[in-house]
Amino acid sequence: MRVGCRSTFSSRAWIFVVGLLTSGALFAHGISEESRQRMIDGGNLEYFRLGAEHMITGVDHLLFLFGVMFFLTRFIDIVKYVSAFTIGHTITLVGATYLQITANFYLVDAFIALTVVYKGFENLDGFRKYLNTASPNLLLMVLLFGLVHGFGLSTRLQQLPVAEDGAMLWHILSFNLGVEVGQIIALVIMWGLLRIWQRRGQFLVFSKVANAGLIVAGVALLAMQLHGYGHTAHADSFPISRDDHSHAHLDMLDQGHSHNPDGSHVGSTSGEENGHTHGPGSDHSHEPPNSSEPSLPPHY
Numbered sequence: 001m002r003v004g005c006r007s008t009f010s011s012r013a014w015i016f017v018v019g020l021l022t023s024g025a026l027f028a029h030g031i032s033e034e035s036r037q038r039m040i041d042g043g044n045l046e047y048f049r050l051g052a053e054h055m056i057t058g059v060d061h062l063l064f065l066f067g068v069m070f071f072l073t074r075f076i077d078i079v080k081y082v083s084a085f086t087i088g089h090t091i092t093l094v095g096a097t098y099l100q101i102t103a104n105f106y107l108v109d110a111f112i113a114l115t116v117v118y119k120g121f122e123n124l125d126g127f128r129k130y131l132n133t134a135s136p137n138l139l140l141m142v143l144l145f146g147l148v149h150g151f152g153l154s155t156r157l158q159q160l161p162v163a164e165d166g167a168m169l170w171h172i173l174s175f176n177l178g179v180e181v182g183q184i185i186a187l188v189i190m191w192g193l194l195r196i197w198q199r200r201g202q203f204l205v206f207s208k209v210a211n212a213g214l215i216v217a218g219v220a221l222l223a224m225q226l227h228g229y230g231h232t233a234h235a236d237s238f239p240i241s242r243d244d245h246s247h248a249h250l251d252m253l254d255q256g257h258s259h260n261p262d263g264s265h266v267g268s269t270s271g272e273e274n275g276h277t278h279g280p281g282s283d284h285s286h287e288p289p290n291s292s293e294p295s296l297p298p299h300y
Helices: 002-021 033-041 044-056 059-069 075-098 105-123 126-130 138-157 167-199 203-233 245-253
Strands: none
Touching: 044 059, 044 167, 059 075, 059 105, 059 138, 059 167, 059 203, 075 138, 075 167, 105 126, 105 138, 105 203, 138 167, 167 203
C-alpha cells in the first residue's frame, strides 16, 4: 500500500514538472512588436507594466528563484537570498542599460540557463555526491548570478526605444520597479506552492523530482538559446527571418543541390533529395527572405 502511494505521488510530481516545462510561458520571454509600440506611445507606466510582465513570464528567472527558495522555510532566509538576487540584477539592469553596455542576448540567456542547471544540481547535493566537495557559498552565488540575470534583462530593455534625454533614467527605473513587483508576485505564488508540498508527506521524493526537472529545464533552455545564437552567428546561411523556420534548417543540410529552370531539383523527380522535401504550397524558389517580412521574436 505504501509503495502504491509513493508511485502515485511520484507520478503527480512528474506531471507537475512536465507541465511546467511544456507550458507556453517557456517561450514567452521575448519583446513583441506590440510591446515596442506601447513603449513609444506610453510613458513610465508602460515600462513598469512591461517589467512586471517580463519577470512573470521569464521562466529562466523564475526557475532559478524556485530553486533558491526550495528548501527555505524561514521568512528571514527568504528575504536574505531574494535581496541578494535583487541587488545583483538591479545593478546590471540599471547600470548596463544606462551605460548602453550590451552583448548577444542569446549568449547571455544561455548562461542564465546554466544558473538553473547549477541550482538544481546543488539542491540534489551534487557537489558532495559527484564532486566530493562542499557547495560554494549560496548567498555569494545568488548575488553573482543575480548580476547575470540583470544583464539578461538589460539586453531585453535595450531592444526598446528607451529615451536618451532626461527621461531615460526614469524609463529604466520604471522597468526595474516593474521587475521587482513581478518578482514579488511570483515569489508569493512559489512560496505558497512549496509550503503546500512541504506540509504533505514524501516531500523528499518531490524534491528529487522537482530539482531533476530544474536540470532538464535548464538544459532545454540552454539548447534553445544556443540554437538562437546559431541564427545570429550564421545569419546568411541560417536566417532567422524565414517564415518557414524548419525549411531554413533543411536548407543547411541540403548541401550542393541545384535547381532546374522550373525550380525543381536536379536529379530528383519526386521532389525529395537527401531528405529535403516540400509540402503542398511550399516555396520551391529558395529565394532570399524578404527583408520586409517580420523576424521571429526572441525565444521563439
